[in-house]
Amino acid sequence: MKKEEVPQDESNIQSTNQKELCYAVGEDGKYTTALSSGWDPKTIALNNAIEEIQNRISNAKERVLNNQTSPIEFYMESHKMDLSILASYVGLWQWRVKRHFKPKVFQGLSNKMLQRYAEVFDVSLETLKDITLYKTPEIKNNTPDEN
Amino acid sequence: MKIEFKHQxxxxxxxxxxxxLMRHHGFDISEPLAFGIGSGLFFCYVPFIKVNHAPAFTYRALPGIIFKRFAKRVGIKIKREKFKDPKLAKVRLDENLNNNNPVGLQVGVYNxxxxxxxxxxxxxxxxxVVYGKEDQTYLISDPVMETVTTLTDKELEKVRFAKGAFAPKGQIYYPVDFPEKLKIQSAIVKGIKHTCKDMLAPMPLIGVKGIRYTARLIKKWPKTKGVKLANHYLGQIVRMQEEIGTGGGGFRYIYGAFLQEASGILNNPELEVLSKEIxxxxxxxxxxxxxxxxxxxxxxAQVDAYVKVATQLEHIADREETFFKKLKKTI
Incomplete structure (x- = not known):
């Protein structure tokens, strides 16, 4: 990549006014560094991944409201976690966490156990039990073609 | 306190x-040199680890190992410590800062x-790198950021004790023992040899063979996984390649910069030619x-399009195979 080819596309890192450093070849054929504001193929991949997460969250939300799963699954998705990550945060076996996804099992959990989840998800016990109280932190999704 | 530390x-x-950290201790080591000597360039398909619900591809050596190899090859010693207890981890960090010693930390990105x-x-x-503390705020030099930044002690504890795969466990590390002169030349040779060995490994998921294996997978995805999943997986390859602290295309350029620098240090013009090739x-x-x-x-999910990118990847694998064979002979 030549120095003048270092991509300067719009991207999600601009929200914090940052640029990333790249290595590129200067006119004299010597390697040098240059800052890049972003690159569309990367941004599209990232945006697709975020959209996928949003879908998982809304899907989990719907199933919680239909009493098909417990709020734990919704909060897990909201925190971009999967079963193994959540299990290591609460310090339980994966199968136990999975069992807590069952609405009936969830109803019977002790406050102590619920508190462990509430701490990981950074919510109160009430909010943990009732996902309609939860305010999703806004996840920005800037597609490259919208300014 | 604030340690005089130059962020780059x-x-x-x-x-x-x-x-x-090396520059802080008076040794001018560029990023490409650290990367090349530590044999950071790698490729591996890891089918049994799922990241964001897609299989993992890594373009780099395991976390921490670049520094480990670098230290061994140039002849410095690093001290590393992991903690169970966050309090102890904080005490040890503060001790080092009080002793005017900036330290490296492994952290999770989520928080x-x-x-x-x-x-x-x-x-x-x-x-x-943490290079100081003012009240309850730590002064942070994060190498991928343009400028220095800060984290409160709560925030720092959270990222030091993130959980999941490769949990950092508060890991702290810093160089402790320096020789009079670094063994740069022999270190470069060792670093290059190691990378060639990795990339030409006779194992199906690793190096050039791993890239070929991935190409075959991509061809199959639209049929076996369906449109949605195939697209998700392909996106994952590109994200692993160009970000999440990994870098595939980008790593080739850092390696090119390394070979160029090495060519001067070892007085070997052929490395300059190979730098152009990579x-x-x-x-x-x-x-x-x-x-x-x-x-x-x-x-x-046109199967044609998938075959096309897979063919591109196969071509890359061929080029890299030739490249690393030549590099191995040169050194």
């Missing part, structure tokens, strides 16, 4: 920490508040990412 931005976090939201995933192999291969990786992004942007 780098393309990749671990190399950047090595380079900045790193100064990162853009979209980049905050559960990725635990990020590295940064730069071309880096361009091919970028073309591959661009073509792949067209597929997942339009959410198309």
């Amino acid at each position: 931005q780098s393309a990749h976090c671990e190399n950047g920490v090595i380079s900045n 790193l508040v100064y990162f853009p939201d979209d980049y905050r995933f559960h990725f635990n192999a990020h590295n940064l 730069t071309e291969i880096g361009d091919l990786w970028r073309d591959f990412a661009l073509e792949a992004s067209r597929i997942y942007k339009n959410r198309s």
Whole structure:
């Protein structure tokens, strides 16, 4: 990549006014560094991944409201976690966490156990039990073609 | 207290920490040199680890190992410590800062508040330097950021004790023992040999063979996984390639910069020629990412398009095989 080819596309890192450093070849054929504001193929991949997460969250939300799963699954998705990550945060076996996804099992959990989840998800016990109280932190999704 | 520490931005976090810490101790080690000597370039398909619900591909050596190899090869010693107890981890950090010693930390990215939201995933192999403390705020030099930043002690504890794969466990590390002169020349040779061995490994998921294996998988995905999943997986390859602290195309360029520098140090003009060659291969990786992004942007699952990107990847594998064989002979 030549120095003048270092991509300067719009991207999600601009929200914090940052640029990333790249290595590129200067006119004299010597390697040098240059800052890049972003690159569309990367941004599209990232945006697709975020959209996928949003879908998982809304899907989990719907199933919680239909009493098909417990709020734990919704909060897990909201925190971009999967079963193994959540299990290591609460310090339980994966199968136990999975069992807590069952609405009936969830109803019977002790406050102590619920508190462990509430701490990981950074919510109160009430909010943990009732996902309609939860305010999703806004996840920005800037597609490259919208300014 | 604030330690005099010169922050320099780098393309990749671990190399950047090595380079900045070495510079602090008076040894001028560039990022590419740290990357090359530590044999950071790698490729591996890891089918049994899922990241964001897609199989993992890594373009780099395991977290921490670049510094480990670098230290051994140039003849410095590093002290590393992991903790069970966050309090102890904090005490040890403060001790070092009081002794005027900036330290490297392994951290998780998810709770790193100064990162853009979209980049905050559960990725635990990020590295940064702490170079001071003012009240309850730590002064942070994160090599991928343009400028220095800060974290409160609560925020720092959270990222040091992130959980999941590669959990950092509060890991702290810093160089302790320096020889009078670093063994740079022999270190470069060892670093290059190791990378050649890795990339030409006779194992199906690793190195050049791993790239070929991935190409075969891509061809199959639209049929076996369906449109949606195939696009998701392809997006994952590009994300692993160009960000999440890994870098595939980008790594080829850092390696090119390394070979150029090495060519001067070892007085070996052939390395300069090979530097140009790996730069071309880096361009091919970028073309591959661009073509792949067209597929997942339009959410198309034309088998042709998948075959096309897979063929590009096979071509890259061929070029890299020739490249690393030549490099092995040169050194």
